[in-house]
Amino acid sequence: MARQKNLARRHEILRNTFMLLKKRGMENVSLQMIADKSGISKSLLQSYYPHKNLLITEIVTNFMTAVLKSLNATDFKNLNTYSKMKIFIYLILEQGIQDEGVERVVKSILSDGDSLDRWSQILDDWLKHEGVKHDLGNDRQVQIGLNFIVTAGGGLYVKRTEFDLDADQISDIMVKTFMSTFLSIDESKISQTLAEAKSALQKYELTTLTQAINKMFDN
Structure with missing residues (x-):
């Protein structure tokens, strides 16, 4: 009790x-x-x-776990890992763009070093769960790559108006950088990955995730 x-x-x-x-x-x-x-x-x-x-940090964990659960949706579950990574990042950023309150939360995450580290760790743990971590090469290289794209992508998000960027473009840059620079994946595979993610996102209702985030501390 x-x-x-x-x-x-x-x-x-x-x-x-x-x-x-x-x-x-x-x-x-x-x-x-x-x-x-x-x-x-x-x-x-x-x-x-x-x-x-x-x-x-605990709010970051719950927030991102709610987003990761959305990747089990029918439209996403059969996609390749990097397509789902693109969708994961996109959904976090787009939530902030669509909802002024959530944007304050996202900016709080991006302005806190511990929260950024937690985001990177969540991605790292998720790659292990996906069963692809062992195929990615040097573990330290992967960790550096995840930390780099989270920090750099966060900076782009904060300055998105100045650079005229949206969530789709920023998540493309983050995933493309991770795949090409840190995993040495060829350009054709990267293009296929991003196209697959965009196609799946066209069928997804963002309100589904919004409702899950608003209820994530109800139980």
Whole structure:
């Protein structure tokens, strides 16, 4: 019973933090504000999450896990791994472009080093789960590649208006860079991968993912 109560309280804290991040952005949200919204003391909040970055990292994990689950949808599950990687990145960025609140969350992720590292680790773990990690060559090279594209792609997202880029173009650049520069995959395979992803995305309703993200702390 105590364990269920603790889990429920963690979900409540995460839900309230997510709502505050959507409304105000990370730099304008304090632990005291999260505690007040959750109806608990700051000291009790810190017994669960001593630092705000721990909260952000857990929200990043849940946010990206919700997106990864969408890759199991019928339209995506039979695609090759790199097509799904393109879709994964696209969906994260497009959520931010479509929803002003989610954009504040995405920008919070991109402005936090620990969150960027977590994004890279989630991608790395996912590649292992896909069963292709052993085919990618040097593990350190893959990790460097993932860190590079997440950081560089995040920078492009933040400056997308200045560079006149959308989520489709940024995710193309990120996946193409990873495949060509760090995995030495030939251009024809890359073009086929990106085309496959675009075709699948045309059939996907983004509202499905939006609903999943809005409910990710309900259970």
